[in-house]
Amino acid sequence: MVHFRAVVLAALSLLFGGFSVLAQDVTLTSADGAVEINGTLMGFDGEFYRVQTVYGQLTVDGTGVSCDGPGCPNLTDFVANVAISGAAGMAEVLMPALIDAFALRNGYAVSRRTLDKTHFVYALSDQVTRAPIAVFNFRATSTSEGFADLLADEADIAMSLREIRDSEIKRAYDAGLGNMREKNRSRVLALNALVPIVSHDNPIDRVSPAQLAQIFSGQIDNWQDLGGPDAPIALHAPGQGSGMLQSLEDRLMRPAARQFSPDVEFHAQMEVLVNAVQRDPFAIGIATYASAGAATRLPLSGGCGFSVHATRRGIKTEDYPLTAPMFLYLPARRLPKVARDFLAYTRGPAAQIVIRRAGFVDQAPEEVPVALQGERFVNAISQAGSEVALADLQTMVARLSGLKRLSKTFRFEPGMSTLDAQSKSNATQLARAIEQGIYDGRELVFVGFSDGEGSAQANRNIAIRRAEAVKKAVLNSAEALNADRLDIQVEGFGEALPMACDESAWGRQVNRRVEVWLR
Known part of the structure; x- marks a missing residue:
């Protein structure tokens, strides 16, 4: 398996013809020579060195020390390097749209290079001089892989389609990352929702969350049990290992103490799932608000007459119960200034317009x-x-x-x-x-x-x-x-x-x- 960090460095070499080698021994010396720090350079954000020493990981202000060793970065031509890993559902559309808009807003030229099936790179440079400014390196896989890369210090930002789980919080704590539930360790980038969908030819017009859990566990396997025709129910769900499926497990199946039926057909691509449901009048699937397309979205109902629809406003207010926030998880260390500027931009009103145009629910x-x-x-x-x-x-x-x-x-x-x-x-x-x-x-x-x-x-x-x-x-x-x-x-x-x-x-x-x- 090729490490994400290695792919990141290869991308820098491809784009700019050279780069500073990280994860090598360096010596940081204060201006008066009184203090000397030896260790492995883990990162440099343009302002601060991050060094692994015998005393643990230290963050040192670059203005107060000189750096000696093969891993020392070029301070004059510093290029910010940001590794982002996790959910492909965020990496494919939402994050590129935000980076493009961020670059346009700040007057940067932007270029994209695809490295392989899961890795691609966005490079930002000065529009006039074409001097490189930053490289955003993406690994588009799954939420679980994003957390794994963050815990292994292979990523600076993890993209997640669900909240971090207790087991991951424990592993992060054991790895020295502190409490991942602390303030500023995560943020909601945009909102989505899990939505039951059926074909236009299906007569069912609503379903309760309890029924939905029974359907996908196989306890209800015929449309007749829901007031529909006497026909078996075909089940479609997001791909196994995906953040959306894990969110569905966390928010629907686990509270009902149920597991997915072996008859569920899982789809790695949401578009394929939606098309399969649209073609089959006896199918039901779980899609997202942003990807449901022309399929019929079933409102969630209860026995007392309430029906809750997955509308943009209903998702934003969390009145719709199966909301699915899209998270960014961050390490307990400084990121390069351009990364901090980008994260600040994602919370502003301009970014909310971009999020909405990309098909997701904004937080304005x-x-x-x-x-x-x-x-x-x-x-x-x-x-x-x-x-x-x-x-x-x-x-x-x-x-x-x-x-x-x-x-x-x-x-x-x-x-x-x-x-x-x-x-x-x-x-x-x-x-x-x-x-x-x-x-x-x-x-x-x-x-x-x-x-x-x-x-x-x-x-x-x-x-x-x-x-x-x-x-x-x-x-x-x-x-x-x-x-x-x-x-x-x-x-x-x-x-x-x-x-x-x-x-x-x-x-x-x-x-x-x-x-x-x-x-």
């Missing part, structure tokens, strides 16, 4: 008026019972009337008070917007909701505590906050505005949330 905040949320309030009224009186609904409507819902929803890890991965990213983004003064002079209300288990008063108390927790997380991230510039409030309405049925674990999880409303 939207404000949704109450008038456009009639279905949610109709569901609330229809589900009201002994625990939620009409007066409670009237109180909620009166409080939210005249406000707009922000498309940032906060949810928690199952059975925990810790925000889930997408919500952590939402907290960082909302904090940044507050620091930038985007909401100055406005009222910002964190509104907590709960599932229907327990008494109404207990659920209201839980909802308020959750809203307070989210408020604290956001304000703690807003280090430059001036609290006098906006009015921040907290409310809790318990189970008064359900998004799904409480009959299932996924429904209760969807209902436990904190929304942000603005006046």
Whole structure:
């Protein structure tokens, strides 16, 4: 197996005719000669050396030392080298689109070279002098391979179609990478969703998550069991080992304590999966929001009458339960400045336009008026019972009337008070917007909701505590906050505005949330 780092160095040689050899012994000496550091040069970002020594890995400011040895980089003609590995679903379309847009925005010339089936290179250079500036080296394989390269120090950034798993967190910690769940170790680049699809000729118009898990485990194997024709169900799913299949396991199959049926046909390419389902009226597949094409997308339903559609806004607010954030995971070390600039760009408004045009769901905040949320309030009224009186609904409507819902929803890890991965990213983004003064002079209300288990008063108390927790997380991230510039409030309405049925674990999880409303 050819190591990613070796392919990276070969790419640099191909593109620019030469490069500094990394992973060789060097000696760093302070200007007065009093301090000398010997070790293996692991990286140089144009400003800082990263050296493996007998004392561990050290980061040393390049302006204060001289470097001696065959691995020393050329400080005058430094070219930033960024290795990016992981999910092919991100590497094939989304990341190239963002790099192209980043280069255009900064006045760089950009060229692409394909090295082999899984490796390609983007080179950035000065438009006038053509002097090389940076090389982005991609290895497009799978989420698991991306994490493996990051843990082996073969990649600077890992692309992932799912949240990092506990086993990977442990391996990262054992490898000296610290806690991969810490702040700034990951970010949500864009949003996608797992969507059940069928042919236009299939009469089924909705399916519940519980039924979906039963279908793909083989427990339900005939359309007749779903109110359709007497015909066997053909199953199609994303490729084995892919991040999307692993996300499907994490979000659908494992919570239902089920495994995939041996009759499932797995597809390495999403386009092939969608085409197979479209041709077969008795097939069902799991595609992504961005790749479903002309196939019929089935909404997720529950026994109490709710149906949740995979719309762009529903995915952005996480009202659709099978959202699939697209992550970038980062090491606990400095990246080259151009890489840091690129990561900062991906969070800005210009990048959100690129993400949306590429077919994915962006994270640009939207404000949704109450008038456009009639279905949610109709569901609330229809589900009201002994625990939620009409007066409670009237109180909620009166409080939210005249406000707009922000498309940032906060949810928690199952059975925990810790925000889930997408919500952590939402907290960082909302904090940044507050620091930038985007909401100055406005009222910002964190509104907590709960599932229907327990008494109404207990659920209201839980909802308020959750809203307070989210408020604290956001304000703690807003280090430059001036609290006098906006009015921040907290409310809790318990189970008064359900998004799904409480009959299932996924429904209760969807209902436990904190929304942000603005006046």
